[in-house]
């Protein structure tokens with residue numbers, strides 16, 4: 001575990017065989033999106049979205065269903081191609097002129113995404129689920145991958161489940177295993193899309209606590225779509241409110257929840273507060 005002020009910058013060998021080192025330090029911009037646009041048919045889902053993420057920050061994204069939150073995360077993860085705009089990662093252009101640049105392939109192993117529905121392979125135990133990508137993508141040996149799996153599981157408090165199958169785990173345990181799997185690739189950017197929505201509040205709090213500890217100890221940039229306003233106000237460094245495909249508010253959680261005069265944000269917060 002590294003100190004928050006000395007983030008890991010070790011080189012990784014990527015699928016292209018190239019070696020790239022991430023240079024952004026804590027507090028510096030890791031990801032920067034400008035003018036992202038995306039339409040499905042005649043429906044504009046992202047309208048000119050500008051978005052920055054800093055190393056060591058948790059950015060919480062909130063907003064009504066269909067407002068474009070997942071589309072932004074998917075665009076940053078390389079799962080959706082924007083129609084227009086530019087994305088920079090660690091100071092280099094990874095997406096421009098409607099396509100990914102060659103740099104993308106060199107940095108994509110630094111980007112982890114976790115979804116609401118558990119994406120563990122049901123027929124493999126936790127160890128196999130965790131070691132698959134590093135072995136295939138990074139060419140890691142079985143022993144090395146296994147050592148890293150044990151370390152990742154320890155980080156999320158799941159050491160005892162190395163050989164459990166997903167069906168033998170609770171929802172919160174599966175979600176923590178999914179986080180451990182994302183950690184296997186030593187991401188600098190972790191994109192979490194409603195990963196606690198299906199969990200009981202105490203279990204959700206536990207999973208979110210894991211993320212908070214990780215960003216503090218590992219100095220990674222985390223973006224988190226959540227409906228958990230308590231977590232958003234407590235753990236977020238930045239609070240982004242999406243409204244109809246636009247970032248309507250991007251500020252500190254305190255400012256957003258207590259001093260924003262954005263009428264749509266007020267309506268949204270009132271509606272989810274009970």
Ligand SMILES: Nc1ncnc2c1ncn2[C@@H]1O[C@H](COP(=O)(O)OP(=O)(O)OP(=O)(O)O)[C@@H](O)[C@H]1O
Pocket residue numbers: 040045063064065066067068069070071072
């Ligand atoms: N592959 C797709 N094809 C067509 N429309 C899509 C596709 N993906 C997303 N959309 C539409 O884009 C809009 C934004 O979707 P997105 O998933 O980003 O919303 P969201 O803010 O994440 O919502 P939720 O809170 O419900 O997850 C929605 O109206 C959705 O139906």
Ligand SMILES: [Mg+2]
Pocket residue numbers: 069070071193
């Ligand atoms: Mg979504």
